[in-house]
Amino acid sequence: MPDQVKYLLDESSIPTNWYNIQADLPSPMPPILHPGTGQPAGPEDLAAIFPDALIAQEVTTERDIEIPQPVREMYKAWRPAPLFRARRLEKELQTPAKIYYKYEGVSPAGSHKPNTALPQAWYNKEAGVKKLTTETGAGQWGSSLALACAMIGDIECKVFMVKCSAQQKPYRKAFMESFGATCTPSPSDETDSGRAILAGDPKCPGSLGIAISEAVEMAAKDPNTKYALGSVLSHVLLHQTVIGQECIKQLELAGDDPDVIVGCTGGGSNFAGLAFPFLGDQLRGGKKRRFVAVEPAACPSLTRGKYAYDFGDTAHLTPLVKMHTLGSTFVPPAIHTGGLRYHGMAPLVSHVVELGLCDPIGVHQLEAFAAGIRFAKAEGILPAPEANHAVAGAFREAERCKREGKSEVILFNLCGHGHFDMSAYQAYNAGELQDYEYPEKEIAMALAGLPPMGN
Numbered sequence: 022m023p024d025q026v027k028y029l030l031d032e033s034s035i036p037t038n039w040y041n042i043q044a045d046l047p048s049p050m051p052p053i054l055h056p057g058t059g060q061p062a063g064p065e066d067l068a069a070i071f072p073d074a075l076i077a078q079e080v081t082t083e084r085d086i087e088i089p090q091p092v093r094e095m096y097k098a099w100r101p102a103p104l105f106r107a108r109r110l111e112k113e114l115q116t117p118a119k120i121y122y123k124y125e126g127v128s129p130a131g132s133h134k135p136n137t138a139l140p141q142a143w144y145n146k147e148a149g150v151k152k153l154t155t156e157t158g159a160g161q162w163g164s165s166l167a168l169a170c171a172m173i174g175d176i177e178c179k180v181f182m183v184k185c186s187a188q189q190k191p192y193r194k195a196f197m198e199s200f201g202a203t204c205t206p207s208p209s210d211e212t213d214s215g216r217a218i219l220a221g222d223p224k225c226p227g228s229l230g231i232a233i234s235e236a237v238e239m240a241a242k243d244p245n246t247k248y249a250l251g252s253v254l255s256h257v258l259l260h261q262t263v264i265g266q267e268c269i270k271q272l273e274l275a276g277d278d279p280d281v282i283v284g285c286t287g288g289g290s291n292f293a294g295l296a297f298p299f300l301g302d303q304l305r306g307g308k309k310r311r312f313v314a315v316e317p318a319a320c321p322s323l324t325r326g327k328y329a330y331d332f333g334d335t336a337h338l339t340p341l342v343k344m345h346t347l348g349s350t351f352v353p354p355a356i357h358t359g360g361l362r363y364h365g366m367a368p369l370v371s372h373v374v375e376l377g378l379c380d381p382i383g384v385h386q387l388e389a390f391a392a393g394i395r396f397a398k399a400e401g402i403l404p405a406p407e408a409n410h411a412v413a414g415a416f417r418e419a420e421r422c423k424r425e426g427k428s429e430v431i432l433f434n435l436c437g438h439g440h441f442d443m444s445a446y447q448a449y450n451a452g453e454l455q456d457y458e459y460p461e462k463e464i465a466m467a468l469a470g471l472p473p474m475g476n
């Protein structure tokens with residue numbers, strides 16, 4: 022078909038396995054450490070908060086992990102997701118580059134997050150768990166877990182939502198509650214960690230690190246409750262590889278192979294989900310490609326953080342992971358991009374950056390929103406503010422191709438739509454959105470508090 026725009030696969034093309042990049046890395050990722058002993062953590066150290074099947078997926082180096090058939094069946098609700106060739110955008114940018122984007126906003130929650138919410142809820146239900154706790158920033162993850170628990174049935178869902186996001190996005194709470202979940206603004210008075218934060222700062226806007234502390238604490242205190250994380254951990258990145266695997270098939274249909282792959286990075290999962298299947302091919306001797314991870318300049322873990330062992334949460338209840346971090350006590354500016362306000366980065370993405378296999382860049386929110394609006398006018402989809410960062414990264418690559426006169430193939434992840442983010446667009450359209458300066462002092466203070474273990 023000439024000038025084809027959508028590349029669609031049928032349901033039989035939903036991947037049968039998740040792809041584990043740990044099988045192909047030239048050196049293994051540093052282990053998770055027990056915070057008390059500084060020694061590698063064993064499965065027993067994680068058993069209070071995660072079911073065995075997910076702990077096994079966290080550490081395995083097996084390449085292909087079979088997707089349980091019931092999960093594949095539920096994936097059919099929206100997968101395979103479409104791949105678009107951005108023909109109108111290419112004209113608008115007057116670039117010789119070919120631009121493709123994978124659209125994960127077709128999921129019922131509007132982002133890539135249900136790709137991991139469903140299997141996480143499923144493995145927990147199989148293990149007899151009655152209730153899942155979690156945190157959410159922008160609300161995408163809480164919505165996805167609420168949806169997954171409702172689809173799977175007989176499993177309760179409790180979400181701690183970062184307070185400033187909860188105020189910006191009241192409809193996310195209504196969404197979660199419609200699927201039967203409970204949603205509490207964090208810091209809350211329902212946990213010791215929340216109460217401790219509120220005692221020090223009653224007006225604290227919250228952060229993902231604080232909300233994680235509350236959710237982990239609640240799970241650790243009840244044997245029938247476990248905790249689910251929407252990003253960062255290796256098993257979460259693993260589940261997201263359905264994105265890249267589908268893209269490989271779709272680009273074969275299009276007769277193209279990407280030179281540059283772009284994704285936004287909050288905790289690293291949508292970027293890894295798109296990039297790792299292509300990177301795995303490269304590591305096994307396939308085509309060499311450029312991988313660009315785009316983060317907000319106001320919360321720049323990959324570009325300005327330290328590669329060190331740190332806690333995943335503010336109250337220091339989690340094990341230690343080696344990652345690019347701004348310090349677990351860092352509370353980022355209240356940028357309109359809740360999903361990218363995490364102090365750390367997935368250890369696997371950090372490791373890949375350390376190996377020189379990926380180029381991270383930082384983008385200010387005004388550049389990101391300007392790119393998102395220009396994208397929307399050309400392609401008709403209003404992206405999530407997080408995804409705007411990927412769009413801005415793709416624009417920079419398209420501009421470079423124009424300067425260099427190259428017709429490279431650019432692929433980026435449009436990881437969610439922005440239909441719940443209208444207050445952010447309202448602020449942008451009214452000229453009220455600001456660029457934040459790099460929070461130098463706050464980051465220095467948070468980094469000074471890094472744990473001594475392993476650093």
Ligand SMILES: *Cc1c(COP(=O)(O)O)cnc(C)c1O
Pocket residue numbers: 132133134159161162251252253285286287288289290291292360361405407408436437438
């Ligand atoms: C949660 C979220 C992100 C950030 O998380 P990653 O793990 O980095 O993918 C980015 N975009 C959207 C749409 C999200 O919902």
